[in-house]
Amino acid sequence: MEKFRNKFIAFMYGRNGPDKLYRASVAVFMVLAVINIFVHSVILSVISWALFIWTMFRCFSKNVYKRSQENQAYLRLEEKVVKKFGMTKTMLTDKEHCYKKCRHCKAYLRLPKRSGTHTAVCPKCGEKITVKIR
Ligand SMILES: [Zn+2]
Incomplete structure (x- = not known):
């Protein structure tokens, strides 16, 4: 087990690994996969698997600079959305x-x-x- 762990650490060295965008896209993939259990859509299946492959590509990519830029763009978008919904929640409760x-x-x-x-x-x-x- 220890040998496998060390091999994995060596494999991941210099790669992007999981970041916030990774976690968000895995969450979206899971939601799409659960929805597809009920609707059985080929299009939804293709979209969710394409998203999963893209997520794995990002995780194992060695172009850390480019992946970091993508993650930063995602974080800026997330901040905008959180700000917008934070304001709406305040408006509703006040x-x-x-x-x-x-x-x-x-x-x-x-x-x-x-x-x-x-x-x-x-x-x-x-x-x-x-x-x-x-
Ligand atoms: Zn004004």
């Missing part, structure tokens, strides 16, 4: 404020929930926004 998007700079304004028509100033760009709260 009952004392309402959230309005600035038409000018797309920033979110957190306003106290007082019914009526109000004028707010965007702290980011200074645009005056008329807000109707029910």
